[in-house]
Amino acid sequence: MDLIPVLDLMGGQVVRAVRGQRSAYLPMQSMLCEGSDPLAMARALRRHTSSGVLYVADLDALQGGAVQHAVLRELLAGLPGLRIWLDAGFADRAAASAVLDQLDPAEAAAIDPVFASESLRDAQALAACFAPEVVTRDAIGARAILSLDRRDGQRLDAAGCWERPDAWPQRVIVMTLERVGAQAGPDLDTLAALRLRSPHTQFIGAGGVRDAADLRHAAAAGAQAWLVASALHDGRLAASDASASRERGAAG
Template sequence: MQIIPVIDLKNGIVVHAKQGDRDHYAPLKSELCKTPDIFTVVNVYKMAFGFSTIYIADLDAITRQGHNGETLNKILAAFPEINFWIDSGYPICDDRLLRFDNFLPVFGSESFDNHNVAELSRFKRDFILSLDYSVTGEMGAKKLFSQPELWPSNVIIMSLPNVGSNLGPDIERLATYRNEHPEHNIIASGGVRNYEDLRALRKLGIEQVLVATALHNGSINPDGIANL
């Protein structure tokens, strides 16, 4: 199983995502590092855990309240050995990101409506799709949830109510996607608390999972990951 560490970026600093309530995300407080500076967090993920792939959500871009394109360009240039999955909304917040070989765009369903989903089929580069769920259900273009022919190979199931909570992953939803779409690589996101959750996801056949809170509070550590 591959753990993909998460960075949520807002107003230029790393924040602690909790249950999708983005207006109230606070600066990250972590046992791993003393500052919510993104360069520090990336370096800790690299040096302490040896992670070679990192997911970044530019929350300003996703919510159309500016973007962190300049910072993202600097991160991609500073860490060429790390692959970055970056959700910066749709369209991509800064076309300069496309210059980097270590940049893989993530497009979230919440950034689309039913009128522009067809544009995904014309995108000329690999990307990951994130099917986003709020407490009320599907977010964004409904067509994306019901038309798997629009999906790329890799699909994140993003359960925002579970993010940064003590709820655990949405096992039922993830199992449904795994069973109904075995031709796609289903990536879990939201709610992972500990090694038990990771083992439960692996039993479903989930091979990749996005994790943040459990890394920063020490529930999941480098030694434990090595022994999974």
């Protein structure tokens, strides 16, 4: 299982996400590096986890503002070989294309767009992102990821994503927002229920991982990867834990 470090960006700096309550997010304070500069934080996360992937939540864009293109360019220039999974509040495929078109081709090719159920406009938008013909004909469709978002037991899902496993892509994030930064443990029950509905989907968990034991339980539950921030910054997950999670995934 892979451990995917997370950067939550707001106003050009990294913030600490807690329970999805975005208006209350504060600049990140981390044991891995000083300050909340995105590139410095991303370098520290890469050193700590050896991950070649970084999940970036652009909270400005998610709240209706402009995408932080300058930060994306800085991250890609400063960390050669990095892949970014970008959640920037894409309402549909055209919105993702518009963001990537403002980057140069090499930068755009390093970004996998995340279409979140909290942001997708409607069922037509869902189909246009992940229909088989879309996936086979263009790069965005081939590498796009779906995020199934939930807060406090309520699905954030105007497009009906949760009830359309036939429309899911190969990779699906299970985002339990009330557990993000809350040290509440991962939501493995929801993961297990979704795996029963779509056994061949690669599920990536998000929210709740506190320590190495949680990673082990998530791997045993069938997660292909888990998005993690707070446990890394607080020193509750060591570099050896990240390496061990990858080894377990390879062995499985």
